[in-house]
Amino acid sequence: MDASVKACQSALADLEANDKLIAHEVDQLKSFYLGKKSQISQQYQSLAKLPPEDKKSQGKALNDVRMALNALIQEGYARAEKIAVNKLLGKGVDITAASKVRKPGSLHPLTIAYQEMVAILQTMGFVIESGPHIEDDYHNFTALNFPEDHPARTMHDTFYLKDSERLLRTHTSTVQVHILNRQEPPLRIATPGRVYRCDHDPTHSPMFNQLECLVVEPGCNFSQLKWLLLKFCEAYLGKPLDYRFRPSFFPFTEPSAELDIVWGDKWLELAGCGMVHPNVLSEAGIDTETFQGFAFGIGIDRLAMMKYGINDLRVLYENHVEFLEQF
Ligand code: PHE
Numbered sequence: 615m616d617a618s619v620k621a622c623q624s625a626l627a628d629l630e631a632n633d634k635l636i637a638h639e640v641d642q643l644k645s646f647y648l649g650k651k652s653q654i655s656q657q658y659q660s661l662a663k664l665p666p667e668d669k670k671s672q673g674k675a676l677n678d679v680r681m682a683l684n685a686l687i688q689e690g691y692a693r694a695e696k697i698a699v700n701k702l703l704g705k706g707v708d709i710t711a712a713s714k715v716r717k718p719g720s721l722h723p724l725t726i727a728y729q730e731m732v733a734i735l736q737t738m739g740f741v742i743e744s745g746p747h748i749e750d751d752y753h754n755f756t757a758l759n760f761p762e763d764h765p766a767r768t769m770h771d772t773f774y775l776k777d778s779e780r781l782l783r784t785h786t787s788t789v790q791v792h793i794l795n796r797q798e799p800p801l802r803i804a805t806p807g808r809v810y811r812c813d814h815d816p817t818h819s820p821m822f823n824q825l826e827c828l829v830v831e832p833g834c835n836f837s838q839l840k841w842l843l844l845k846f847c848e849a850y851l852g853k854p855l856d857y858r859f860r861p862s863f864f865p866f867t868e869p870s871a872e873l874d875i876v877w878g879d880k881w882l883e884l885a886g887c888g889m890v891h892p893n894v895l896s897e898a899g900i901d902t903e904t905f906q907g908f909a910f911g912i913g914i915d916r917l918a919m920m921k922y923g924i925n926d927l928r929v930l931y932e933n934h935v936e937f938l939e940q941f
Pocket of ligand 1: 784785786787826864867885886887888909910911912
C-alpha cells in the first residue's frame with residue numbers, strides 16, 4: 615500500500631510542477647485514492663475475511679496509509695490555494711488595495727417630507743388615500759364643477775394622452791371625486807401624490823407633489839379649515855408662522871382662499887383651500903343639508919423647499935448625489 619502513497623505524492627508533484635494544481639484536481643485525486651471505489655476502500659472491505667490475528671495488524675497498516683494519503687491531499691489543497699492566489703497577483707490584482715467605499719443610501723428629501731406630513735395628518739384623524747395619475751376630463755374638471763370652456767381650466771393646462779380623452783391629473787382634487795363616490799361621509803382623507811402641469815421654471819416643475827386634505831362632516835366650517843391648515847403647516851415647519859388668507863377662486867370650493875406665509879422678507883403662496891362647493895357634494899350624491907365639506911391642497915415640494923432652505927425646485931428632481939447626500 616505504500617505504493618499508493620508514493621503514487622499520490624508524485625501525482626501531486628507533477629501537477630504542481632506544471633503550475634496546474636487547482637482544487638478541482640485535488641478533488642479528483644482525493645476520490646481516486648480515498649473514495650468509495652479506491653483501492654484502500656476495497657482493502658478495508660476484505661479485512662472482514664481475514665483471520666482475527668491478521669485483522670488487527672492489517673487494519674493498523676491500512677489506517678496508517680489512509681492517514682498518510684489524507685495528509686497529502688490536505689497539503690495539496692493548501693498548495694492549490696497558494697498557486698491560485700499567486701496567479702491572481704500575477705494578473706495585477708493588488709489585494710492590499712483599499713476596497714471601494716459604498717456609501718449608505720438615504721431617503722430622498724421629498725420622501726422624508728412626505729412621511730413627516732403624513733405622520734402629522736394621521737394624528738389629526740386623516741386617512742391616507744390615493745388615486746390614479748391618468749384621469750379623464752370628468753374627474754379632473756367636470757365633477758369638480760369646472761364648466762366646459764371655463765377660463766379656470768387654463769391654469770390647469772396639462773398633458774393629454776394621444777386619445778385626447780385622458781390626461782395627467784393637474785391636481786390631487788381628483789381624488790376627492792373618487793372618494794366621495796365610493797365612501798359615505800363623515801370622512802377625513804388626505805391624498806398625497808404627483809400632479810402634472812405645463813410649467814417649468816425655478817419654482818414650477820411639469821411634475822410636482824401635492825397633498826390634498828378633505829373633510830366632510832356635519833357642520834364643519836371655514837374657521838376649522840383655517841385652524842387645521844395653519845396648524846398643519848406650523849407642525850411641519852416647526853415654528854409659528856406669520857400668515858394671511860387671501861380670497862381666491864376655485865370652481866370646486868366656495869368661498870375659496872389662498873394661504874400665504876411670510877418667508878424671509880416675502881409673502882409666499884403655500885396652499886389653496888375653501889369650503890367644498892355644494893355642486894361637488896351633490897354630484898357625488900351627498901346631502902348638502904346634512905354635510906358640509908372643506909378642503910385644501912398644498913405643495914409638498916414647496917413646503918419641503920422652505921424647511922430645507924432650497925431655492926430652486928428643480929434640484930429636487932435632478933438626482934445629483936452631492937445634493938441628495940445632505941439628507
Ligand atoms: N386643487 C387646487 C390646485 O391645485 C388646490 C385646492 C385644493 C384648492 C383644495 C381648494 C381646495 O390649485
